[in-house]
Every structure is written in C-alpha cells, then in structure tokens.
Amino acid sequence: MTRTIDAPSLERALVRHCSPTLAALKPASLFTFPGNFVDGPEGLRNKADLNTALAACADQIAPARIAVRVLAWRACGALIYVYRPRALEAYLQDERATRPLAQLGYSTASLEASLQTLSERLQSMSGPAARQLRGGSPCPCTRRGCSSDFPHELGFFLGYPYEDVLGFIEHRGQDYLAVGPWKVYANLEGALATFERFRRCAAAYMHAHERGYRLAQLVVAPSR
16 A cells, blocks of 8 residues: 655654654654655655655744754655754763764764764665675565664664663663663663653644644744
C-alpha cells in the first residue's frame, strides 16, 4: 500500500514521535518516516514530496525556534530530526558530551558541523557499503521503522542523560537497568519518571491534534 507523503501526514508523525521536543521537555527527537526515498523514480518523487511537506511543517514550528531536517535518506524511510538548536547546543557543550564526541571526530565547536557528521554516519550505515556488509540485503526494517545500525553517540544528539549515553557506549547497549525511549544505566527512578512524563505528553498532544489543534498551536516557545 502506498503511503501518503504530504504535510498533514508528516504533521501527524511529528506530533506522535516528537511531542517531548515540541513541548520543550527535551532538545531533540528522531524518527523514521516510512517510504522509499532513494531507489528509482519512486524514490525521487517521494523525496520531493517529503521536502515539500517538511517546508510546510518547518514554517509552523520555526516561531518557537524549533528546526526540522532529514538526517538520512533510506530505501525504507527518511530519518527526520526535530530539534531546538539553542537547547541542543547548550546540552552538547557539557564536557561529558564534548570529550567523547571530539574523540569520535566531531567538531564540537559547531552544532551544524556536528549534525553534518552525524548525518554522514547515519547515511553511510544504510548506503551501498552497509548493504555490502550485509551481503547485499536491504535495511533490516520492521513495522516500527528502520532497524539498521545507529552510531552509539546518537543519544547525545537526542538529549538523553549523559551517564546513560556513556553507559550505552561502554556496555555496547547491553547490561542496562531498564529500557524505554533510551536504555538506562544510572538513576533508574529518575529515568522511569521521565519515561512516564514523555508518555503523558505524547498522549496529550495526540489527543489535542485529533481534536483539530495544528502543529503551530502545540509547540512551546522558549522562555527567552
């Protein structure tokens, strides 16, 4: 079945997957918008349609100083990143993020440069080289989206607790205390409370959107 790619469908996806960022509870969110965006005429057409939809949604959230962009185009979907540049920049300036990111080759003095590096890494994990490593097979996708590899440092760009991102990197995603929006390695009680806050936020936003509230009415502007 062909999925509709237009501003209303993208708006629904943004509300469903990015409500904590729209509500200023976290600096960034990432999700997969399903569809073929790389192969043949269909991929080119889908890419053009999604870019048009992105521009329409970006206009709605820009007054709240929220940005949206595609970090990677894949045969199974586009990785869409919604972020608050000022909040994300402040989060990434902590040495608990700058030190490991610099060791991984990120230019931590520039948010745009860091996001470009992240985009390149995400794209490379779904490109021809990645498919060759998998014996030529496509991305191993599920109904929840693309399940190709993601760089372990991605958690920094989603504003997860520093200790949990570092724990994920150290333990290679294993030996965690709990799993929700991210894998928990420290402060279990605090993480579980945050998971519940995010769940309530998503439910409230989806309910409001179903009642007719537009994206522009749901975003929370920064206090300063």
